[in-house]
Amino acid sequence: MNETTKAIVKSTAPLLKDKGEQITTVMYENLFSKYPQAKELFKDATPDQYVKxxxxxxxxxxxxxxxxxxxxxxxxxxxxxxxxxxxxEHYPWVGESLLIAIKEVLGEEATDEVMDAWAEAYGFLSQVFIDKEQAIYTEQNE
Ligand code: HEM
Known part of the structure; x- marks a missing residue:
């Protein structure tokens, strides 16, 4: 991520604090309607999952x-x-659902620059998780 991307993402932090739960609620609606196979993964999830x-x-x-x-x-x-x-392969499901939710909830504030920055930032965080999870899976199989 370059400095501009980071600065744009950081500038959206107050909005996310304010509307984060709304965004993730819409995110789950998007996720489960577009990728119903994701429901199985969340079957034991606590109801406050979207808050977390x-x-x-x-x-x-x-x-x-x-x-x-x-x-x-x-x-x-x-x-x-x-x-x-x-x-x-699950990460793009959440990524797509989250980006659409950000756009929907932030409305005019979700400019192209904001959307591009969030797409890149989500990709970066996903990779961090994917690498960590890969390491844990590998460890488990040793
Ligand atoms: C960068 C992307 C993601 C972030 C930031 C994220 C964040 C979180 C957080 C904060 C929790 C709660 C942990 C806790 O209980 O303390 C969680 C749990 C969980 N996440 Fe993710 N997650 C991401 C990607 C995904 C993806 C791609 C999937 C699957 C489609 C997924 C499915 C789940 C499930 C099933 C749980 C467990 C829920 C439960 O049993 O309570 N997450 N995630």
Whole structure:
């Protein structure tokens, strides 16, 4: 991610704090209507799952220049993802659903620049998770 992308994502942090739960609620609606096969993965999820996801998306935006602050929560979430068998091919489902939700909820504030920056930032965070989860899966099989 370049500095411009990070600056744009960071500038959306207050909006995400305000509307994060709305965004993730719409995200799940998008996810389950477009990818009904995702429902199975969430079958044991707690009802406040969308609040946790919203908090993390906000924390990511706010800490985009100090991702080390998120290290602990990323490790924890990666372990939970492995427990429910999340795989790399699931990430684009959430990415697409999340970006559409951001656009819908932020409306005019979701300019092309904001959308491009979030697409890149989501890709970056997904890769961090995918790599961590891969490492845990490999460890489990040793
Ligand atoms: C960058 C993308 C993602 C972020 C930021 C994220 C974030 C989170 C967070 C914060 C939790 C809650 C952990 C806790 O209980 O403390 C979680 C759990 C979970 N995530 Fe993700 N996640 C991402 C991608 C995905 C993807 C791609 C899937 C599958 C389509 C997925 C499915 C789940 C499931 C099934 C749980 C467990 C829910 C439960 O049993 O309570 N996540 N994730």
């Amino acid at each position: 996801l919203a908090n993390m998306v906000y924390a990511y935006a706010a800490n985009i220049n100090q991702l080390e602050n998120l290290q602990k929560s990323i490790e924890k979430v990666a372990q939970i993802h492995v427990n429910v068998k999340i795989l790399p």
